Amino acid sequence: MTQLSSLLAANKTASGLRFRPATLIAILLILIMSVVPLFSNAYDLTNYRDVLLFGLFALSLDIFWGRTGILSFGHATFFGLGAYGMAVSSIHFGIDPSYVSIVGLLVGIGLAAVVAALVGYFILYGGVRGDHFTIVTLALTIVANHIAIGWSKVTGGDSGLIGIPPFSIFGFSFYDPMASYYLALIVLAICLFSAIWILNGRLGLILSAIRDDEVKAKTLGYDTKLILLITFVVSAMLASLAGALYVTNTGFVAPDMIALLLSTEVIIWVAVGGSGTLVGAVIGTAIVWWLQQKISSISVTAWPIAIGSFFIMLVLFFPRGPGAFVLEKVKAFQKSREGNK
Amino acid sequence: MLKVNNLTAGYGSAQILNGVSLELKNKEVLALLGRNGVGKTTLLKSIMGIVRSTDGNILLGSKDISKTATHEIALNGIGYVPQGRGIFDKLTVEENLRMGLRSRPDGSDEIPSFIFQKFPILDERRGQLAGTMSGGQKQQLAISRALCGDPKILLLDEPSEGIQPNIVHDIGIFIRELVADRDISILIVEQNLKLIGLASDRFDIMVKGQIVHSGTKDDLENEEMLKEFLSV
Numbered sequence: 001m002t003q004l005s006s007l008l009a010a011n012k013t014a015s016g017l018r019f020r021p022a023t024l025i026a027i028l029l030i031l032i033m034s035v036v037p038l039f040s041n042a043y044d045l046t047n048y049r050d051v052l053l054f055g056l057f058a059l060s061l062d063i064f065w066g067r068t069g070i071l072s073f074g075h076a077t078f079f080g081l082g083a084y085g086m087a088v089s090s091i092h093f094g095i096d097p098s099y100v101s102i103v104g105l106l107v108g109i110g111l112a113a114v115v116a117a118l119v120g121y122f123i124l125y126g127g128v129r130g131d132h133f134t135i136v137t138l139a140l141t142i143v144a145n146h147i148a149i150g151w152s153k154v155t156g157g158d159s160g161l162i163g164i165p166p167f168s169i170f171g172f173s174f175y176d177p178m179a180s181y182y183l184a185l186i187v188l189a190i191c192l193f194s195a196i197w198i199l200n201g202r203l204g205l206i207l208s209a210i211r212d213d214e215v216k217a218k219t220l221g222y223d224t225k226l227i228l229l230i231t232f233v234v235s236a237m238l239a240s241l242a243g244a245l246y247v248t249n250t251g252f253v254a255p256d257m258i259a260l261l262l263s264t265e266v267i268i269w270v271a272v273g274g275s276g277t278l279v280g281a282v283i284g285t286a287i288v289w290w291l292q293q294k295i296s297s298i299s300v301t302a303w304p305i306a307i308g309s310f311f312i313m314l315v316l317f318f319p320r321g322p323g324a325f326v327l328e329k330v331k332a333f334q335k336s337r338e339g340n341k
Numbered sequence: 342m343l344k345v346n347n348l349t350a351g352y353g354s355a356q357i358l359n360g361v362s363l364e365l366k367n368k369e370v371l372a373l374l375g376r377n378g379v380g381k382t383t384l385l386k387s388i389m390g391i392v393r394s395t396d397g398n399i400l401l402g403s404k405d406i407s408k409t410a411t412h413e414i415a416l417n418g419i420g421y422v423p424q425g426r427g428i429f430d431k432l433t434v435e436e437n438l439r440m441g442l443r444s445r446p447d448g449s450d451e452i453p454s455f456i457f458q459k460f461p462i463l464d465e466r467r468g469q470l471a472g473t474m475s476g477g478q479k480q481q482l483a484i485s486r487a488l489c490g491d492p493k494i495l496l497l498d499e500p501s502e503g504i505q506p507n508i509v510h511d512i513g514i515f516i517r518e519l520v521a522d523r524d525i526s527i528l529i530v531e532q533n534l535k536l537i538g539l540a541s542d543r544f545d546i547m548v549k550g551q552i553v554h555s556g557t558k559d560d561l562e563n564e565e566m567l568k569e570f571l572s573v
């Protein structure tokens with residue numbers, strides 16, 4: 001832990017939140033999203049709010065996958081743990097309504113952190129990387145989904161749980177679509193700018209080095225297993241935060257929130273925006289959501305075909321996503337100019 | 342300073358090191374010679390904990406580091422420049438150097454100024470992507486990055502590989518200056534006898550995972566010995 005705290009401290013002297021293209025895009029995005037409610041009706045606002053929370057979910061995956069190069073196919077597990085943690089706490093614990101959301105949030109995030117730490121410890125310290133990591137995390141989602149369906153006494157089984165109250169804190173309820181939208185936007189903004197600040201600094205540099213060659217990074221004194229584990233746990237906690245907030249808006253939780261399809265979708269959201277760009281994950285989520293609305297309105301069955309074809313095109317032509325492709329070119333141009341000075 | 346005692350190591354069932362013993366003294370440059378595949382690189386990897394030893398031990402001072410994790414070995418003061426340079430291609434020159442600061446005993450966040458004095462090209466190209474540099478510049482960067490950690494011991498694996506002769510000569514001079522100016526010992530794996538003659542105090546020759554011959558740099562004139570062990 002000393003290693004990580006010293007790295008975060010080193011961010012003061014590192015590049016941190018300096019005005020890179022991605023940072024400017026993030027500021028612009030948040031500014032635009034903050035005025036969207038002025039031009040939207042309540043129905044659209046609830047949709048946009050859900051997009052923001054899915055964007056936070058995509059950001060959580062991008063923090064790990066985009067920066068370490070290790071693809072987790074099990075991130076829906078953590079989204080689902082946040083969702084079920086919130087739901088079970090709200091419905092079964094009989095907690096004072098004033099505190100139920102905070103307790104639910106802590107339970108959901110805590111559950112995700114513990115599961116990520118345990119699973120992450122065994123696979124990352126066991127040297128599992130690359131495709132093997134992806135397969136193990138894929139299996140994790142399948143197991144979690146089976147538990148969500150099978151442990152019906154607690155989770156409600158196939159039907160899930162209904163009656164989750166809107167998010168509230170100290171008596172203030174975010175029931176109103178405008179309030180819940182701004183809650184989602186503020187949480188996303190805090191997480192996005194924190195991620196940009198931390199990952200554009202020393203820690204991001206180390207993660208880039210680990211992605212390049214983990215053994216080389218070790219020979220320079222970096223405890224790469226610990227750094228990867230902490231990144232994985234933080235990423236899982238953010239996913240669970242998105243899940244927990246999401247179910248306070250929908251009012252119900254169901255096994256499809258902890259399923260393989262959601263794990264796949266979030267990978268597509270990040271890939272479309274460009275893995276490793278952070279803000280691209282949020283933009284990618286919005287683009288795919290918008291495409292889904294448009295294509296599904298023409299034909300419901302056309303959407304899975306369209307998204308599958310789209311994903312194949314991405315993998316073939318932009319393996320790290322079009323957003324990452326453009327940003328890499330911009331960065332390479334900037335660095336070549338700096339190098340020539 | 343560094344003592345390797347009867348070390349055995351390998352990859353899976355293939356044993357590469359068959360009881361290697363050597364000693365690196367304070368402020369000395371020891372060269373490790375041998376034909377391809379005799380275990381020179383494996384020995385350096387074993388010292389760094391990248392390849393685990395199955396028997397024997399490695400003493401850094403009085404501490405046995407044969408079971409120590411790689412990052413802790415680096416933090417204990419051993420710098421490593423792997424074969425093929427091992428720089429991070431997608432990071433800039435400055436970012437590569439900053440990566441080397443982690444193991445500094447004084448915890449400083451500044452790249453030591455002597456690096457840029459010795460290799461001015463690295464200062465000029467701080468913002469350039471390391472992968473776009475020439476082979477010689479990459480080697481300078483790799484050595485400099487290891488030195489950013491202020492190591493007590495530096496392991497160099499074939500620093501002359503793929504580098505033009507005048508830069509190899511510069512590296513040899515740099516190694517001598519380094520040992521003269523700083524409290525550092527160097528273990529260098531090398532096939533280039535000119536570089537060995539220029540940079541090292543003595544040498545060990547490896548054959549089939551064992552040290553079979555030792556000598557000083559004056560012995561490099563012994564053609565019979567070179568022919569017997571190195572086929573030169």
